[in-house]
Amino acid sequence: MSRYFERYEAETSRFFDEVISKEGTPRTHYDKMLHRFGQFSIDDIKARREIVNIFFRNQGITFTVYGEEEGVERLFPFDLIPRVLPANEWQTIERGLTQRITALNAFLHDIYHGQKILKDKVIPAELILGSQHFRREFVGVNPPLGIYIHVTGSDIIRDGEGNYLVLEDNLRTPSGVSYMLQNRQAMKRAFPVLFDKYKIRPIENYPQELLRTLQEIAPASRRDPNVVVLTPGIYNSAYFEHSFLARQMGVELTEGKDLVVNNNKVYTRTTRGLEQVDVVYRRVDDAYLDPLVFRPDSKLGVAGIVNAYRKGNVTLANAIGCGVADDKVIYSFVPEIIKYYLGEDPILENVPTWLASNPSDLKYILANLDSLVVKAANESGGYGMLIGPESTIEQQENFAEMIVANPRNYIAQPTISLSRHPSFFNDTELFGCHIDLRPYVLYGKTVTIVPGGLTRVALKRGSLVVNSSQGGGSKDTWVVDE
Amino acid sequence: MLSRVAESLFWMSRYFERAENTARFLDVNFNLLLDLNKITHIENPSYWVALILVTSDKERFNTLYDEYSARTVTDYLVFNKSNPNSITSCIGLARENARSIIESISSEMWEQVNNLYHYLQNVTPQFVQNDPYGFYKEIKNASHLFQGITDNTFSHNEGWDFIQIAKYLERTDNIARLIDVKYHMLLSEAQSQPELVAGSEDIIQWMAVLKSCSALEAFRKVYLSKIDPDNILRFLILDRTFPRSINFSVCAAEDALWRISGSSRHRYVNNADRLIGKLEAELSYTAIEDIFSKGLHLYLADLEQRLVKVGEQVHLTYFAYHTPEIESSDIEEALPFTGVAGGRANWSQAQQHQQQQ
Numbered sequence: 001m002s003r004y005f006e007r008y009e010a011e012t013s014r015f016f017d018e019v020i021s022k023e024g025t026p027r028t029h030y031d032k033m034l035h036r037f038g039q040f041s042i043d044d045i046k047a048r049r050e051i052v053n054i055f056f057r058n059q060g061i062t063f064t065v066y067g068e069e070e071g072v073e074r075l076f077p078f079d080l081i082p083r084v085l086p087a088n089e090w091q092t093i094e095r096g097l098t099q100r101i102t103a104l105n106a107f108l109h110d111i112y113h114g115q116k117i118l119k120d121k122v123i124p125a126e127l128i129l130g131s132q133h134f135r136r137e138f139v140g141v142n143p144p145l146g147i148y149i150h151v152t153g154s155d156i157i158r159d160g161e162g163n164y165l166v167l168e169d170n171l172r173t174p175s176g177v178s179y180m181l182q183n184r185q186a187m188k189r190a191f192p193v194l195f196d197k198y199k200i201r202p203i204e205n206y207p208q209e210l211l212r213t214l215q216e217i218a219p220a221s222r223r224d225p226n227v228v229v230l231t232p233g234i235y236n237s238a239y240f241e242h243s244f245l246a247r248q249m250g251v252e253l254t255e256g257k258d259l260v261v262n263n264n265k266v267y268t269r270t271t272r273g274l275e276q277v278d279v280v281y282r283r284v285d286d287a288y289l290d291p292l293v294f295r296p297d298s299k300l301g302v303a304g305i306v307n308a309y310r311k312g313n314v315t316l317a318n319a320i321g322c323g324v325a326d327d328k329v330i331y332s333f334v335p336e337i338i339k340y341y342l343g344e345d346p347i348l349e350n351v352p353t354w355l356a357s358n359p360s361d362l363k364y365i366l367a368n369l370d371s372l373v374v375k376a377a378n379e380s381g382g383y384g385m386l387i388g389p390e391s392t393i394e395q396q397e398n399f400a401e402m403i404v405a406n407p408r409n410y411i412a413q414p415t416i417s418l419s420r421h422p423s424f425f426n427d428t429e430l431f432g433c434h435i436d437l438r439p440y441v442l443y444g445k446t447v448t449i450v451p452g453g454l455t456r457v458a459l460k461r462g463s464l465v466v467n468s469s470q471g472g473g474s475k476d477t478w479v480v481d482e
Numbered sequence: 483m484l485s486r487v488a489e490s491l492f493w494m495s496r497y498f499e500r501a502e503n504t505a506r507f508l509d510v511n512f513n514l515l516l517d518l519n520k521i522t523h524i525e526n527p528s529y530w531v532a533l534i535l536v537t538s539d540k541e542r543f544n545t546l547y548d549e550y551s552a553r554t555v556t557d558y559l560v561f562n563k564s565n566p567n568s569i570t571s572c573i574g575l576a577r578e579n580a581r582s583i584i585e586s587i588s589s590e591m592w593e594q595v596n597n598l599y600h601y602l603q604n605v606t607p608q609f610v611q612n613d614p615y616g617f618y619k620e621i622k623n624a625s626h627l628f629q630g631i632t633d634n635t636f637s638h639n640e641g642w643d644f645i646q647i648a649k650y651l652e653r654t655d656n657i658a659r660l661i662d663v664k665y666h667m668l669l670s671e672a673q674s675q676p677e678l679v680a681g682s683e684d685i686i687q688w689m690a691v692l693k694s695c696s697a698l699e700a701f702r703k704v705y706l707s708k709i710d711p712d713n714i715l716r717f718l719i720l721d722r723t724f725p726r727s728i729n730f731s732v733c734a735a736e737d738a739l740w741r742i743s744g745s746s747r748h749r750y751v752n753n754a755d756r757l758i759g760k761l762e763a764e765l766s767y768t769a770i771e772d773i774f775s776k777g778l779h780l781y782l783a784d785l786e787q788r789l790v791k792v793g794e795q796v797h798l799t800y801f802a803y804h805t806p807e808i809e810s811s812d813i814e815e816a817l818p819f820t821g822v823a824g825g826r827a828n829w830s831q832a833q834q835h836q837q838q839q
Contacts, residue, residue: 057600058593234582247585258484269485271640271742271800 004045005034008422008430016162016419017432018083029086029480032197037081045080045427048190052078055186061179061240076179077473079423082187083435083455084198090451090479093156093164096348097439098447099338101152104169104325105443106341108148111324112139122340123333127357130408131330132378133323135286137293141310143319144217147443150317151210151281153177153453156348156437158419165416166348167436169334171326172318173283176474177440178241180454181206181248183476199481201451206440207248210281213444214249217315218278225278228252228268230259232284232300242283256284261304266314279315280305286320328377328411329355352414356407365403365412369396372412374403389415423457423475434458437477451479487583488644489801494579494587494595495648501572502625503656504559507533507663509618510694512552517686530555532666536659537567553607560610569621573599588635591628598624643738647796650735655789657695657728658782661718664691665779688714695726715778716770728785729765736762739796754795761788 010020019030026034040048056075085093110117111128118125128134153174155167184203188195211227218225231242233255246253252268259277260267267274282289288298290306308314324330332353335346354361354372365372369388376384386399403410420432439453455477515529527550534543534555542565547554562568566575577599584592601620610617629649636642664687688711692698695718704721705713721727725734736758740746745755773781 058596059589234578240584243585252484252487253583253585254484255486258486271483271485271488 004037004040004430005422008432010420010422010432015417015432016158016160018158018419018421018435029084029482033082033084033194036191036194036197042428045424048080049424049427051190052080052186055189056182059182061182077457077459078183078186079433079457079459079473079475080187080190081422081424081430082194082476082478083421083437085452085477085479087201087479087481089164092347093437093439094449094451096164096166096346097154097441097449099342099344099347100154100166100169100334101149101441101443101447103338103341104171104334105147105149107337108319108322108325109146110341112141112148112321117337117340120340122336123330127329127408128324131324131327133286133321133327135321135324138310138319138321142312144219144312144315145445147217148319149322149325150213150217150319150443152318152441152443153438154441156439157351157416159416162419164348165351166334167351168328168331169326170438171322173285174438174440175238175241175283176438176454176456177206178244179474180440180452180477181244183454183474187476198478201479201481203450203452206450207245209442209448209450210245211249211251213442213448214279214281214317216444217317219312219315222278226251226276227279227281228254228259228277230254230256230280230282230284230302232288236283238283245281256298256300256302259302259305261302261308264304264308264311264313266302266305266308277314279317281317286323289316289320323378328353328375329357329408332411351416354412356403356410356412361412362403362407365410366400368412369400371415373415374399374410374412377409377411387415418458421455421457421475423459431461433461435475452477483640485801487586488641489797490579490583491586491641491644492648492796492801494576494583495645496652497572497576497579498595498625498628499649499652500567500656501569501576502622503653503660504537504567504569504572505618505621505625506656506694507536507660508556508559509614509622510690512614512618513693514687514690515552517690527551528667532663533559535666536663539565539567553611556610556614557607561607570602573602586641588631590631590635594624594628594631598628640742643742644800646738647735647742650731650738651789651793653726654728654731654735655786657718657726657731658785658789660691660694661715662779662782664688665782684711685709691718697724697726700724712770715773719773720765720768720770722766729762732758732762732765735792742800752795752799754792754799757788757792757795761785761792 005019005026008020010017010024012020012022012024019026019034021027053075056078061076107117111134115125115128117123118128149171151174152169152171153176154169156164157167158164180203214227215225218227227249228251229242229246229249231239231253233239236242243253252258254268258268259280260269260274262274266277266280268277284300287294288300290301290303291298292303293306294301305314305316306320309316309320332350332355335350338344338346354365356362356365365374369386370391372386372388374386374388386395388396391399399410418434418436421435422430423433424430435455435457437453437455439449442448455475457473457475459473511529511533530550530552534540534550537559539558543554543558546558546562546564558565558568560569563571563574565571573595577595580587580592580595598621601624605617632642632645636645667687688709689698692701692709692714697718701709701714701717704717717724717727719728722729722733724730736755739755739758743751743755745751745759747759750756750759776784
């Protein structure tokens with residue numbers, strides 16, 4: 001075993017460790033990796049770290065730190081130790097997510113058509129109709145193939161026993177897939193020998209699968225559909241990803257001002273005139289999409305694009321109004337949603353969730369603020385959160401006030417100690433860092449999930465927050481066949 | 483090709499070429515002063531003020547510095563971030579444009595812009611002072627490398643043609659300005675030291691102008707060692723085969739414009755083609771005596787004006803393409819010489835920071 005791992009403290013009595021079992025021995029799917037890392041000296045690791053850094057820097061994989069002077073671009077923190085997922089565990093995740101996304105799509109279709117699930121009182125109607133992401137004006141609109149959520153990324157965690165649980169669904173504009181792809185490229189450069197030793201399922205076909213999905217959802221009348229990516233622009237934190245995906249798919253990357261709508265059709269402005277667009281993979285929020293319909297002050301959107309969409313002349317991916325289904329309150333109903341539409345038991349469990357809008361739950365939440373995680377229903381990126389055990393009395397009192405004032409907007413969950421994975425804290429020392437997993441799900445004629453996903457790592461010692469905006473990093477994720 | 487992409491290709495190329503030419507201006511001035519230091523004082527401000535005069539930047543310079551010296555002029559033209567034409571600013575803007583179309587250019591092109599940008603972040607005034615020759619050579623070579631990479635990794639279609647137009651328009655403008663430096667030097671010397679205008683110093687200065695265009699050797703092959711102003715100007719303005727002559731550059735810009743539009747001789751389809759065609763035709767039938775009879779400085783000033791007009795027409799024809807639905811205010815926002823810089827950053831930066839899931 002490696003000198004690195006000899007000094008590694010897994011603390012398996014407190015956490016589920018991905019590499020070291022409760023008995024203190026390495027899990028078998030990590031054997032070859034530990035053996036290989038055992039051959040490395042500190043200098044070997046530093047040299048590989050350098051290869052990876054140069055790769056990321058040359059690719060322009062940096063993110064801009066807002067509010068600082070121009071030129072402050074940081075490398076996205078990357079951990080050299082890959083996560084290994086055995087094929088049988090991956091199979092459960094794959095089946096579970098396919099089931100979940102299929103049910104959520106059926107739910108969206110129902111909400112925007114007959115609303116049977118509300119009439120059958122499986123979900124209280126006021127939770128849906130009162131959601132800020134419910135778009136009344138799209139009731140009755142039929143997206144091609146009846147698909148709303150073409151690209152999603154649900155966050156999966158493991159609890160203390162190692163069970164895979166879904167923490168949240170991102171059904172609007174999930175980001176990070178470019179990091180998944182680039183992490184793999186970087187690892188191939190830095191650790192070619194290790195790739196020889198494992199049968200790692202490839203993920204490189206993601207851009208082709210994405211393009212295929214987008215072409216499948218084009219308006220039925222259009223042959224050889226013209227797909228574009230719509231980005232908020234170069235100052236968006238995920239801009240690198242938008243341009244990366246456009247380049248990988250070989251389609252145009254557009255900003256709002258590149259598109260015009262004429263006679264309810266969408267066109268790109270080119271040096272040769274106007275060219276019609278059939279599918280827009282948009283990475284712009286609903287609110288900024290069309291100044292005529294949503295925020296009138298939006299400079300990022302395309303005036304008239306929503307009407308073009310309603311007329312069926314262009315397909316938006318994802319559809320408008322999907323946010324109603326990834327609201328953290330609706331999340332707590334996903335097991336019921338799966339049963340209601342598919343008649344099946346959920347393959348992947350939810351994290352237990354209390355709703356502040358439910359009076360008995362509210363009482364429990366207020367009494368246990370010091371041990372629960374409280375989340376605002378509509379925030380993402382790790383904002384608007386109270387982590388009970390790490391909070392001060394003052395913060396708890398603050399949250400209590402906000403929760404009582406607006407119970408619909410809050411949920412609470414037990415503080416789950418996410419599983420840990422050894423990571424290089426610096427290049428000389430390994431430390432157990434909390435991780436999650438975000439696989440990317442494509443939904444066109446069929447549901448496709450490339451094996452693995454983005455493993456996010458809370459690289460701050462002891463931190464539970466894995467979001468990149470909060471100091472998180474990532475590592476390569478290998479689904480391996482034995 | 484998206485109009486925005488074409489415009490960013492254009493400005494990426496133009497700023498890169500501008501950085502190279504500024505490096506050439508400075509490099510030649512240092513060389514010149516080394517050659518001349520027996521005759522005149524190296525800190526003689528008249529040699530430095532000329533560099534500021536040709537960039538039409540005297541006012542801004544004077545608000546920042548109180549003397550013309552090697553130190554202040556180098557700082558202004560290499561490092562100063564409030565000077566949009568400093569080498570650092572130009573490469574920053576070239577990179578910003580490249581970054582906004584990173585999916586359209588080859589990754590090798592991006593790496594080269596990015597490398598130079600990071601190199602410049604680490605260069606100090608002390609470094610340039612210790613080895614000006616090495617530093618300017620680095621900039622020139624980086625630009626040549628970028629052009630070579632572009633030629634060999636980027637499809638030679640419309641986008642490549644926009645890169646060529648930008649490069650050659652910028653180069654033409656810079657050659658004209660460089661020749662004009664010599665004019666300004668002569669002028670300021672005539673006022674201060676009339677006895678020095680003609681003579682060995684004059685020849686050395688003209689040789690420096692040739693060197694800054696990497697033209698001395700090419701010139702000698704044509705004119706042997708007859709280094710007199712008539713021949714030098716004939717070469718730098720009218721030669722049709724040397725890639726840093728005005729005539730060559732105008733022809734190259736014209737070729738690229740015509741490839742894009744499908745124009746041909748006697749048959750233009752837009753105003754950009756018409757103006758560049760007219761300029762090219764005049765250059766082809768101009769003798770050096772015609773230029774002298776008009777006056778060299780006036781001739782060059784007129785040429786620069788006409789290049790600006792060509793640039794404006796390229797903008798209107800290809801980048802500002804609009805339909806009636808688009809308000810004209812959008813078009814005015816994107817005036818030439820701003821590219822992706824400044825204006826655009828302000829209006830949408832805040833909204834672009836929207837939450838990502």
